Amino acid sequence: MTTNLSTLTNGLRVVTHEMPHLETVSLGAWVGVGARHDPAPENGIAHFLEHMAFKGTAQRSAQDIAEEIEGVGGDLNAATSLETTAYYARVLKGDEGTALEILADILQNSSFDAEELRREKDVILQEIAASRDCPDDVVYDLAQEAAYPGQPLGRTILGTPETVTAITADGLRSYLDSRYISPSMVLSAAGGVEHGKVVQLAEDLFAGLGCVECGPSNGEKACYRGGVTASARPYEQCHVLIGFEGPAYGKPGYFASQVLSGLLGGGMSSRLFQEAREKRGLCYSVYSSVWGLSDTGVMTVHAATGPELADELLDVLSDEIRRLAEDGPCCAEVQRAKAQLKAGLMMGLESSGARAEQMARQLICHGRLIDKNELIAKVDAVESEDVRQLLETMIRGEPTVAVVGAGARSQDHAQRVSRSFRAAAA
Amino acid sequence: MTTNLSTLTNGLRVVTHEMPHLETVSLGAWVGVGARHDPAPENGIAHFLEHMAFKGTAQRSAQDIAEEIEGVGGDLNAATSLETTAYYARVLKGDEGTALEILADILQNSSFDAEELRREKDVILQEIAASRDCPDDVVYDLAQEAAYPGQPLGRTILGTPETVTAITADGLRSYLDSRYISPSMVLSAAGGVEHGKVVQLAEDLFAGLGCVECGPSNGEKACYRGGVTASARPYEQCHVLIGFEGPAYGKPGYFASQVLSGLLGGGMSSRLFQEAREKRGLCYSVYSSVWGLSDTGVMTVHAATGPELADELLDVLSDEIRRLAEDGPCCAEVQRAKAQLKAGLMMGLESSGARAEQMARQLICHGRLIDKNELIAKVDAVESEDVRQLLETMIRGEPTVAVVGAGARSQDHAQRVSRSFRAAAA
Numbered sequence: 001m002t003t004n005l006s007t008l009t010n011g012l013r014v015v016t017h018e019m020p021h022l023e024t025v026s027l028g029a030w031v032g033v034g035a036r037h038d039p040a041p042e043n044g045i046a047h048f049l050e051h052m053a054f055k056g057t058a059q060r061s062a063q064d065i066a067e068e069i070e071g072v073g074g075d076l077n078a079a080t081s082l083e084t085t086a087y088y089a090r091v092l093k094g095d096e097g098t099a100l101e102i103l104a105d106i107l108q109n110s111s112f113d114a115e116e117l118r119r120e121k122d123v124i125l126q127e128i129a130a131s132r133d134c135p136d137d138v139v140y141d142l143a144q145e146a147a148y149p150g151q152p153l154g155r156t157i158l159g160t161p162e163t164v165t166a167i168t169a170d171g172l173r174s175y176l177d178s179r180y181i182s183p184s185m186v187l188s189a190a191g192g193v194e195h196g197k198v199v200q201l202a203e204d205l206f207a208g209l210g211c212v213e214c215g216p217s218n219g220e221k222a223c224y225r226g227g228v229t230a231s232a233r234p235y236e237q238c239h240v241l242i243g244f245e246g247p248a249y250g251k252p253g254y255f256a257s258q259v260l261s262g263l264l265g266g267g268m269s270s271r272l273f274q275e276a277r278e279k280r281g282l283c284y285s286v287y288s289s290v291w292g293l294s295d296t297g298v299m300t301v302h303a304a305t306g307p308e309l310a311d312e313l314l315d316v317l318s319d320e321i322r323r324l325a326e327d328g329p330c331c332a333e334v335q336r337a338k339a340q341l342k343a344g345l346m347m348g349l350e351s352s353g354a355r356a357e358q359m360a361r362q363l364i365c366h367g368r369l370i371d372k373n374e375l376i377a378k379v380d381a382v383e384s385e386d387v388r389q390l391l392e393t394m395i396r397g398e399p400t401v402a403v404v405g406a407g408a409r410s411q412d413h414a415q416r417v418s419r420s421f422r423a424a425a426a
Numbered sequence: 427m428t429t430n431l432s433t434l435t436n437g438l439r440v441v442t443h444e445m446p447h448l449e450t451v452s453l454g455a456w457v458g459v460g461a462r463h464d465p466a467p468e469n470g471i472a473h474f475l476e477h478m479a480f481k482g483t484a485q486r487s488a489q490d491i492a493e494e495i496e497g498v499g500g501d502l503n504a505a506t507s508l509e510t511t512a513y514y515a516r517v518l519k520g521d522e523g524t525a526l527e528i529l530a531d532i533l534q535n536s537s538f539d540a541e542e543l544r545r546e547k548d549v550i551l552q553e554i555a556a557s558r559d560c561p562d563d564v565v566y567d568l569a570q571e572a573a574y575p576g577q578p579l580g581r582t583i584l585g586t587p588e589t590v591t592a593i594t595a596d597g598l599r600s601y602l603d604s605r606y607i608s609p610s611m612v613l614s615a616a617g618g619v620e621h622g623k624v625v626q627l628a629e630d631l632f633a634g635l636g637c638v639e640c641g642p643s644n645g646e647k648a649c650y651r652g653g654v655t656a657s658a659r660p661y662e663q664c665h666v667l668i669g670f671e672g673p674a675y676g677k678p679g680y681f682a683s684q685v686l687s688g689l690l691g692g693g694m695s696s697r698l699f700q701e702a703r704e705k706r707g708l709c710y711s712v713y714s715s716v717w718g719l720s721d722t723g724v725m726t727v728h729a730a731t732g733p734e735l736a737d738e739l740l741d742v743l744s745d746e747i748r749r750l751a752e753d754g755p756c757c758a759e760v761q762r763a764k765a766q767l768k769a770g771l772m773m774g775l776e777s778s779g780a781r782a783e784q785m786a787r788q789l790i791c792h793g794r795l796i797d798k799n800e801l802i803a804k805v806d807a808v809e810s811e812d813v814r815q816l817l818e819t820m821i822r823g824e825p826t827v828a829v830v831g832a833g834a835r836s837q838d839h840a841q842r843v844s845r846s847f848r849a850a851a852a
Contacts, residue, residue, distance in 0.1 A: 021447045023772050054694070062704055066694035070762045073769030075693060092769055122707030126731055129662040130710055133730075133831075135559050234660035236555040267501060268480070268492035278488055281548030284556055304559075305552055336496050343499030343518055346449050351777065405559075 003359070004195040005369060010211045012182040014199050015359045015369065017190040019352060025096045026352040027189035027198070028088025029103055030360035033179045035157040036082045036293075037219050041166065044124070044159015045175055047080040048167050051124060053087065054078070055116040057109035062116065065102060072098055080157055083293055084364060090353060093192035097201055100187075104205035107180060112169040121164060128158050135405060138231070139239040139302065143402040146229040147243060147298060153222050182211040188360035191352035222296040226398030228418045230411035238310035238407045242317050242417070243300035243400035247390075249292030249365055255378045256386040257299060261290040262337030263329050263387070264320070265301050269336055271324060272301060276316050282309055286317075294365070299394065307407025314403070314410065318417045322424065325395050328388030341379050345372060396425040429785070430621040431795060436637045438608040440625050441785045441795065443616040445778060451522045452778040453615035453624070454514025455529055456786035459605045461583040462508045462719075463645050467592065470550070470585015471601055473506040474593050477550060479513065480504070481542040483535035488542065491528060498524055506583055509719055510790060516779060519618035523627055526613075530631035533606060538595040547590060554584050561831060564657070565665040565728065569828040572655040573669060573724060579648050608637040614786035617778035648722040652824030654844045656837035664736035664833040668743050668843070669726035669826035673816075675718030675791055681804045682812040683725060687716040688763035689755050689813070690746070691727050695762055697750060698727060702742050708735055712743075720791070725820065733833025740829070740836065744843045748850065751821050754814030767805050771798060822851040 005015045035046045054076075055062045069076045074091035076099070087107065089099040131137040141156050148154035158164070187206070189198050224245040247253040265272040265288025276286045286303035301321070305313045329337075348354040349372065362370050399421045403410040431441045461472045480502075481488045495502045500517035502525070513533065515525040557563045567582050574580035584590070613632070615624050650671035673679040691698040691714025702712045712729035727747070731739045755763075774780040775798065788796050825847045829836040 022776055024769070024776060063695065063700060066700075067758070067762065070693045070695040070766055071758070073765035073767075075766070090769075090773065092772060119704070119707035123703055123710055126663070126708070127710040129732065130730060133561050133661045133663055235559045237552070237559055267496045269489065269496045273492075274489060277549055278545070281545035282552070284549055284553040304556060306555065332493070332497070336493065336499075339499035340496055340501070341499075343450070343516075346518060347516065350448055350450060 003369065006195070006199045008182070008199070008203050008206065010182045010207065010209055012185055012187060012202065012206050012209060013363055014187045014202050015363060016188070016193055016195040016198050017355050017359060018193060018195060019191050022191040022352055023093050024090060024352060025093055025189060025191035025193045026088065026090045026356045027096060027099055027187070027193070028086055028356060028360070029107055030186045030188060030364055031085045031180055032083065032184040032364045034081050034083040034085055035155070036152040037179070038152060038155070038159070041163060042171055043155045043163040045167055045171060046085055047157050047159065048124060048164060049172050049175055050078045050080045050085050051120050052112055052117065052172055053106040053110055055120060056111050056113055057105045058111055059105060059109065065106060069099065069102055074099055076102065082153065082157065084361070086357070086360070088353070088356065096189065096193055096198065100198070100201050100205055108206070108208045110176065112172050114169060117169055124158065124164050125161055128161060128164070131158060135233070135235055135237065135239050135304065138233065139241050139402050139404040142229045142231060142404060143241050143243055143300065143400050146227040146402060147224055147400040148222060149225055149227065151222060152219055153296070177210060180209070182206070182209045185209070186360040186363045188356045190355040190359070222293065224296055224397070226400045228401045228414050230403040230414055233405050235405035237304040238307045238403060238405040238410060239302065239304040240310055240314050240317065240410070241300055241302040241402040242321065243298050244394040245397050246290055246297035246299040246394060247292060248295050248297050253390050254292055254297070256382045256390045257290045257292070257297065258341055259334060259337045259379070259382045260387045260391055261288045261299055262340055263333045264288040264324060266337060267340060271320050272317065275320055276303055276313060280316065282313050282316065304405070307405070310403065310407050310410040311413040314413055314417050318420065321391070321395060325388065325391040328384050331384060334382070334384045334387060338379050338382065342376055345375055395421055398422065429795065432621070432625045434608070434625070434629050434632065436608040436633065436635055438611055438613060438628065438632050438635060439789055440613045440628050441789060442614070442619055442621040442624050443781050443785060444619060444621060445617050448617040448778055449519050450516060450778060451519055451615060451617035451619045452514065452516045452782045453522060453525055453613070453619070454512055454782060454786070455533055456612045456614060456790055457511045457606055458509065458610040458790045460507050460509040460511055461581070462578040463605070464578060464581070464585070467589060468597055469581045469589040471593055471597060472511055473583050473585065474546070474550060474590060475598050475601055476504045476506045476511050477546050478538055478543065478598055479532040479536055481546055482537050482539055483531045484537055485535065486531060491532060495525065495528055500525055502528065508579060508583065510787070512783070512786070514779070514782065522615065522619050522624065526624070526627050526631055534632070534634045536602065538598050540595060543595055550584065550590050551587055554587060554590070557584060561659070561661055561663065561665050561730065564659065565667050565828050565830040568655045568657060568830060569667050569669055569726065569826050572653040572828060573650055573826040574648060575651055575653065577648060578645055579722070603636060606635070608632070608635045611635070612786040612789045614782045616781040616785070648719065650722055650823070652826045654827045654840050656829040656840055659831050661831035663730040664733045664829065664831040664836055665728065665730040666736055666740050666743065666836070667726055667728040667828040668747065669724050670820040671823050672716055672723035672725040672820060673718060674721050674723050679812070679816050680718055680723070682808045682816045683716045683718070683723065684767055685760060685763045685805070685808045686813045686817055687714045687725055688766055689759045690714040690750060692763060693766060697746050698743065701746055702729055702739065706742065708739050708742065730831070733831070736829065736833050736836040737839040740839055740843050744846065747817070747821060751814065751817040754810050757810060760808070760810045760813060764805050764808065768802055771801055821847055824848070
């Protein structure tokens with residue numbers, strides 16, 4: 001199994017991981033722009049463009065695109081996140097040329113037909129409505145808004161019905177021309193594939209990509225604020241979330257934040273699972289998660305329970321966070337969280353899709369590929385006191401507390417929980 | 427890569443797929459009982475037992491179980507379906523002994539501590555509430571109830587708050603003793619693992635399993651009925667579902683039903699995606715799915731839209747179904763659906779977790795392992811007219827129509843859609 005990286009004449013990076021024992025190939029194009037780069041009046045444009053890429057080019061109708069990739073048994077999908085947009089396919093070995101050709105076409109020759117644009121707005125309005133019917137999405141969207149108020153990171157990836165409705169074909173075209181340029185993009189493939197063949201195909205297929213940054217810069221720096229947000233909804237459960245600012249992905253403390261999230265709420269042996277679910281039976285799922293962006297990061301804990309138990313759940317989550325910041329984790333907890341992170345890395349290397357994505361993200365975020373052993377060494381280097389200090393620093397900042405669902409009375413309690421962190425920090 | 431099957435002295439089947447290029451192992455125990463075997467007053471007991479397996483044994487507390495598996499970076503999970511219950515782990519190569527030991531312990535020596543039982547009821551009540559807050563779960567649960575009214579298959583896997591509250595430690599113990607017996611179970615492992623080692627370990631570790639069927643038989647045969655069901659809920663969207671009885675998994679027509687589901691609503695090139703989303707912009711997601719059980723099966727199509735569009739969406743779904751049953755699919759559609767099924771099979775073979783599950787399910791459902799080439803030949807044998815005839819037969823039966831969410835006025839329209847199928851069949 002070998003990893004190879006080449007840079008095409010136009011600056012596009014092509015990375016492959018040859019896994020000769022596999023009969024399938026995962027490949028895709030990752031673009032280093034996402035929803036946080038949306039201009040405010042066009043909130044949702046990165047995601048809208050991702051949809052419109054499937055709606056036809058000069059050569060292919062929307063139906064042609066779908067039929068061509070699915071005709072060889074492949075599938076093609078795309079996803080927009082805060083800082084990246086990805087277009088990826090999985091096909092049988094030997095069909096990578098078909099997938100690459102379609103990817104190259106939809107990323108360079110979209111026609112943005114007016115009728116298709118109008119219909120796709122309706123599809124996205126339904127996607128927004130579906131997201132509003134999903135309690136998990138609602139609580140994270142509200143928390144993000146409270147954490148980064150009035151900023152790109154505080155807005156949703158999908159946009160609002162108003163901003164989506166306002167997006168035009170010209171807007172999409174100019175976004176594409178200025179953003180989808182070769183130095184910001186990575187073509188990544190893993191599985192039963194040969195590096196030389198991918199490079200050769202890509203050199204031709206992606207020759208039309210612009211290579212000069214000609215749009216606005218990548219926008220405003222994030223300024224985490226935090227705050228309390230609550231929304232009464234007709235749910236059976238009440239969702240509660242507590243978050244703090246964490247390290248950006250290149251910053252010291254980033255790997256400690258991953259260990260912290262793991263031992264706090266990453267698995268069945270984690271503190272929150274043991275206390276909230278196993279000892280108290282308060283909830284079915286309770287998770288901690290941490291995401292790092294280029295200039296900020298957030299660690300959140302989230303769980304849901306009956307409205308009459310929401311205050312107790314909020315107290316349990318905040319008490320556990322505080323206790324961990326005071327006493328620090330024991331060595332066995334740190335060891336377990338590290339073992340899980342390292343095993344997760346190994347498991348990811350065995351999936352062609354996960355591997356293709358990992359390589360592309362490393363190139364976009366860090367400008368280089370990071371060896372497995374370097375990642376493992378960084379995880380191994382995290383010590384108990386690093387985790388404690390990181391959390392202590394985190395909770396000195398303003399918390400983000402979100403309460404959504406049945407029992408809006410928890411808003412007052414959310415305020416108290418928020419104040420209790422601020423009082424301890426003062 | 428080799429597949430081996432052995433039967434232990436007590437009748438337990440052990441199957442492995444050695445994938446020597448992998449650094450991880452997926453393994454688990456699959457039991458041939460599930461929610462449809464729950465006695466009515468104990469609806470939810472199969473799922474409750476799956477939860478209680480993690481709550482401690484004579485040797486290990488719940489916390490010990492979690493810490494031991496996660497201490498080696500592994501994870502352990504379980505899932506209850508209508509006819510099977512699965513307990514599975516993923517660990518690094520070399521740690522399969524740890525995973526097997528824990529699996530064997532939790533499946534044979536659960537202590538069903540009263541205090542743990544009481545708390546786990548609260549956890550499951552929250553799981554039920556979470557499911558009631560998930561529109562997709564709600565529409566499928568209601569459709570299942572309409573399709574199999576008053577029968578085990580018409581009840582939910584989680585049970586109701588009333589039946590779950592009534593479950594006792596004695597009930598769980600007797601369920602375990604009578605159901606978790608070696609002839610009904612399969613131990614399956616795939617990845618960086620050796621068959622001989624797994625067999626040797628399992629021979630010792632699972633020696634305590636009962637091997638005589640001593641409980642009630644596997645319960646009543648399913649009798650698909652169908653019907654119309656509607657529930658007004660405070661959602662932004664209205665979910666609509668149309669279903670018909672399909673073939674059981676061993677029956678002729680089963681592979682044709684998979685091709686049918688694929689070309690009707692399986693991907694971007696499918697009829698429903700093209701008509702409902704691409705041509706009309708009515709919805710974000712529209713799917714067809716087909717599941718086969720031992721004595722029945724169901725094919726469903728499902729989508730969600732705004733309440734004012736729900737009637738139109740129902741008409742589009744039912745018109746497309748009828749049109750396909752009349753004209754049949756064209757050759758290219760059948761070819762695409764077959765290519766996707768075959769590629770999906772190849773992709774599944776590359777994941778140790780998917781492969782371990784596939785082998786276990788084949789042994790439980792068919793009593794034998796089924797070679798990839800046999801599966802591919804069965805898919806290849808499906809012809810356009812098989813698909814048309816199957817669908818024509820399906821829609822001569824009573825449809826299941828479910829409407830859930832905003833716009834309960836669609837109930838009348840659902841009745842009309844249901845009647846239109848019955849009128850055409852008459």
